[in-house]
Amino acid sequence: MNGRKPMKLEDELKQKTFGSPYRRMVVNVMFTGNWLQKEFACQLKQYGLSLQQNNVLGILRGQYPNPATLGLIQERMLDRDSNATRLVDKLLEKGLVTRCQCADNRRKVDIVITEKGLELLKQTDTIMQNLEEKYSQITPEEAVQIGELMDKLREREG
Template identity: 65%
Template sequence: MKLEDEIKQKSFKSPYHRMMVNIMFTGNFLQKRLLCMMREFNISPQQHNVLSILRGQHPDPCSLGDIQERMLDRMSNATRLVDKLLEKDLVARCQCPNNRRKIEITITEAGLALLKQIEAKIPPFEELFPAISSEEASALGQLLDKSRE
């Protein structure tokens, strides 16, 4: 459905204004779908993002700064997110043996198992975007990359 119909707005100041609103609207749309999927597993999309980052580093640890730098939502409080994941035994936190001021975080076996469960429930990306071809997805990704230059 066209953006204008979705938000009941007839026109925009410019094509760039429409593009910006469309990106934000679509991002919220995707976030809402992801939130619905994550709710079943009792974690937030931001917690899922932290677990995915840690799995990418596994078995090596990650610092809080590294996690914050790699998060999709960089405004998230990485410390609070890690604390919540610690409570659920999905991550472990320990002091770096070489630098006592540095805290290292790793994903636990329970965290790895949870990510596998989540991925089994999430449909393949192609199914999430049936109206977009592989070539269009690639072009859109390139345009979004270019928009951040």
């Protein structure tokens, strides 16, 4: 991430026009989603965590002190195609989670966040809060509205 001043989509992508409002909307949501993810990822890097790893830790905290299975993690991840097995491997190496075979269904794997993991999450929480404060040009009402519009954008008959 760089410290350059963000701009209108046309300036960002050096395009005069995007054809239709729908096209501009789609491109802009993709672009802005990537932009946000990079901004967060860049901040998380100082703690040695990727966006996905932080996401998994957050899910595990939501279950704590109960364990989560890989399946549960996967269905709650922001990017579901990420390989949960290998993400958890990484967290295990860093001592941020424990993993053991589930007693009553040996196909399953119980994963629990450690104290160290919880401590680290506290720190990354403040990153998130600091970043969110930078969106103050967006009013709380607009934030709600953006959320609703995103839900609506994904709405479609099955």
